[in-house]
Structure formats: structure tokens, C-alpha cells
Amino acid sequence: MTADPDLYELPALPRPSPREVAAEIAAARAAAEATAPERTIIPEPVMPPLWPHPDSGTVRFPCALDCGWAHSENADADEIEPLRIPLGVSDEDLKRIFAERALRRAAAVQRRIEMAILDHFAAEHPGRRPPEREVWR
Ligand SMILES: [Zn+2]
Numbered sequence: 001m002t003a004d005p006d007l008y009e010l011p012a013l014p015r016p017s018p019r020e021v022a023a024e025i026a027a028a029r030a031a032a033e034a035t036a037p038e039r040t041i042i043p044e045p046v047m048p049p050l051w052p053h054p055d056s057g058t059v060r061f062p063c064a065l066d067c068g069w070a071h072s073e074n075a076d077a078d079e080i081e082p083l084r085i086p087l088g089v090s091d092e093d094l095k096r097i098f099a100e101r102a103l104r105r106a107a108a109v110q111r112r113i114e115m116a117i118l119d120h121f122a123a124e125h126p127g128r129r130p131p132e133r134e135v136w137r
Contacts, residue, residue, distance in 0.1 A: 037134035
């Protein structure tokens with residue numbers, strides 16, 4: 001087997017000027033600063049152990065006050081809404097259908113976790129609000 005000489009003759013990519021590189025860095029910094037972090041009462045998750053551990057697939061969200069309680073989320077046991085795809089749907093519409101479904105599912109999981117935390121605080125830490133933390137999306 002011989003090497004294909006055409007593979008070694010790649011066209012040279014245009015090199016950006018230092019001014020273009022500086023402008024790109026400035027634009028990236030401005031975009032990062034324009035994005036504000038969101039605040040959430042959902043604590044840092046504890047990732048599940050690997051299979052075949054019986055708790056594999058279950059993510060735990062421990063109480064931020066370290067009282068020993070944790071909300072458990074098993075993504076595998078999550079009820080998934082039926083997928084409805086019209087016949088003859090375009091690629092763009094198919095991407096949109098999956099993206100919208102994923103956003104609805106993520107919002108439902110977030111609401112479920114927040115409600116579990118609020119219920120826990122109402123029952124076990126009355127008068128206290130769950131601490132918030134910043135998250136970047
Ligand atoms: Zn607690």
C-alpha cells in the first residue's frame with residue numbers, strides 16, 4: 001500500500017492577520033460577558049456509579065445543608081412522551097421536533113427536582129430557603 005500523494009498537497013488555509021485574531025478574541029470575550037449566569041436552587045449533582053452497580057443511572061442531588069437527604073433522579077426510569085413525526089417531514093422539522101421534545105423533557109426534570117428540594121426544605125428546614133448557585137448554560 002502506497003500513500004496517496006494528493007493527501008499531502010492540501011491547500012494552504014488563509015492565515016488571519018493579527019488584527020483579525022484580536023477582533024475574534026474581543027468578540028468572543030464580549031459574547032461571554034453578555035451571557036449572564038442563571039441562578040438555581042438545584043445543588044451540584046452526584047453522578048451515578050457505573051453499571052453493574054444497582055444505583056447506576058441514578059443521579060443524586062444532596063441537600064445543600066448536608067442533612068443527609070438527597071433527591072434521586074433515574075433518567076432511565078423517566079417517562080418519555082410519545083414521539084409524533086408527521087409523514088414527509090423535512091430534516092429541519094425533524095431536528096426541531098427532537099430539540100423541542102428534549103427542551104420539554106429537561107424543563108420537566110428541572111421542575112421535578114426543584115419541587116422535591118422545595119418540599120424537602122418545607123418539611124425539614126422550615127423557614128429556610130434553599131441556597132442558590134450560579135450555572136452557565
Ligand atoms: Zn436537608
